[in-house]
């Protein structure tokens with residue numbers, strides 16, 4: 001049976017309920033909401049009914065439990081989340097500005113997840129999972145990057161598959177060793193899911209068709225480009241599909257890409273038709289932005305089917 005693994009940060013997000021420039025004045029907050037890109041992604045995989053697990057590390061506090069309980073309830077194997085006595089789970093405070101951009105205050109520098117290292121539980125999951133989802137941001141921390149690379153090589157060597165979401169802020173690209181690591185991961189990748197500009201990370205040519213042809217020529221089976229409020233596109237050898245965005249009221253865009261990715265991967269692994277996988281993932285991304293809180297908009301297959309049916313009218 002296919003089992004999907006991802007490795008990385010779990011934190012909580014606390015969100016301001018009014019728009020403004022930051023946190024200089026007191027204001028109503030909501031949360032804590034479970035968060036962390038790998039956590040949002042794997043929660044969506046779990047909700048699709050696909051066997052999956054996450055390797056992470058939290059403090060022995062309520063913020064860690066908020067995540068563990070949500071992920072477990074949604075079908076994610078949480079045996080690889082280490083609970084560190086006396087340490088704290090990371091948190092982020094977010095406020096949307098009037099223009100829709102986000103102001104953050106992070107408390108993650110000393111979080112439990114920063115000391116994520118291999119454990120017997122993480123080793124057992126790497127040995128039992130058949131697919132690894134890699135997020136490029138993992139390579140901004142040397143120890144986490146090494147764990148992810150080791151897992152990718154072990155799972156690939158056993159005949160497993162790799163999906164890759166660069167998930168990178170541009171300033172992280174120049175971190176030591178980042179470029180080299182991303183190149184190694186890309187060479188192992190079966191399913192590549194960049195967002196917007198990330199498509200051009202490995203190829204300075206600004207011609208999308210040429211970049212896609214080069215990626216498919218390197219042995220990547222499927223490339224899916226996430227285009228935010230413009231929808232998404234899928235490319236395989238000899239195939240291009242475009243999904244128009246579903247019309248929705250955007251409340252909170254955080255997590256849309258991870259939700260899209262989790263839905264798409266589940267369907268791709270199950271051998272769904274490319275057009276069906278793209279449409280359902282596009283619906284998952286659209287549904288994600290309608291909910292406040294990064295993981296609050298993950299969806300079951302039934303919810304995605306209902307959204308598509310409603311939009312087709």
Ligand code: ADP
Pocket residue numbers: 195196225226227228229230231232245246247248250253254255256257258260281282283284285286289
């Ligand atoms: P990321 O969070 O990785 O930048 P995107 O913002 O591109 O990802 O969102 C992922 C997907 O979610 C998009 O490709 C699209 O399918 C869907 N999506 C995102 N924003 C909207 C929106 N405002 N309306 C409809 N669909 C959206």
